[in-house]
Amino acid sequence: MRGMVLMELNAIIGDIYDAATSDPKWLAVGRALFSYLGADDGTLRFHGADGRSANVFQLSKPGEDRYTNHYLHIDPIRSALSHLSPQPDGACAVLVIDDLLDASLYRRSEFYQDFARPNGQEHMLLGVVGDSDRTTIGFFREHKAFGAKERAALSHLLPHFKRGLQLRQRLRRSESDARIGCAALEALPGSAIVVDEDCNVLFANTSATRYLSSRNLPLSLSMVLSNGATRILVDSRGEGVRLRSIIRNAARGGNGGAVRLEFDAVGSDRIGQLAVFISPLPKQASFDRTASGEGSPVLILVNELSQTRAVSSSIFSDLFGLSSAEGAVAAALLGGQTAEAVARDRDVSLDTVRTQIRTVLRKTDAANLRDFERIGALLGTLAR
Secondary structure, three states, X not given: OHHHHHHHHHHXXXXXXXXXXXXXXXXXXXXXXXXXXXXXXXXXXXXXXXXXXXXXXXXXXXXXXXXHHOHHHHOHHHHHHHOOOOOHHHXXXXXXXXXXXXXXXXXXXXHHHHHHXXXXXXXXXXXXXXXXXXXXXXXXXXXXXXXXXXXXXXXHHHHHHHHHHHHHHHHHHHHHHHHHHHHHHHHOOOEEEEEOOOOEEEEEOHHHHXXXXXXXXXXXXXXXXXOOOEEEEEOOHHHHHHHHHHHHHHHOOOOOEEEEEEEEOOOOOOEEEEEEEEXXXXXXXXXXXXXXXXXXXXXXXXXXXXXXXXXXXXXXXXXXXXXXXXXXXXXXXXXXXXXXXXXXXHOOOHHHHHHHXXXXXXXOOOOOHHHHHHHHHHHHHHOO
């Protein structure tokens, strides 16, 4: 009999750590605990994204909405727990109602009369987990008080609850950091890829997925048939070796580097060029390491140097204080138009356009048109 009880206890402990990685599994933990402690029901409350409290032991139990909407705010037990002094070193504690409140006053309260007693919560066993959120677990039954046996059993389980909830908190923080990191990489104007040291892709923003999968480029994202992973590949053996070397350097604490890859640009008489920048992923961005990669994740940024990107006139107005007319002239010049063509298209005199060009150069602090083209090229790398 003792061996069966021990097996049941060990199974519950394993389920607690399992549930820490997946909130829906707390329902099964609750059922197992109710059976083990002889409870009719119980509560373990987490706050959702909307700030509302939810009982993960019994999400659909009748009365939950009534509790969260009204009785939670007048719950004298919850109030008494909030005023307890923290245990030394965050130790756990097992309590019953008499440890917290005057029993006669409690039984005259609105909470007891209108909620606890009608819902079979005559007797309570409470576990103060001792974590940073001051989580409390409650177990209830109607006809018999919880005794020393149940208190000892819950006392044995609480340290596992504490470690499980700490694990849950770390995982949720990592997931949040990863979501923020992905959102930041999605917002970049160019192609951004995160890889491990073996060039397995951990993340690729939409721009990278679309750009590196739809054209005949020297750099591509390809699926490895043997394991279904996506890997970044270079069609030149020599440049591929160089790129992998820089990636491994960045993954193992180095500064990374850059590679320029040339290719035949379709529909152009110029040689296409890709600039590939490799650096360690900033620590603020969180990505899990893959099994094959030993080092830290690596960030790769890809931009096509040979691709002209239009810069809107509003950018010049916002950055340099150009008027709308001057901004339009600046954008047209970067588009390859001559002063004569700009004057003709805008139906103004050539002298007016030349005056506007001089104003553009002055306000952008460009020495000449070639210097202005350099500024425009830099802005083009930041423009979608």
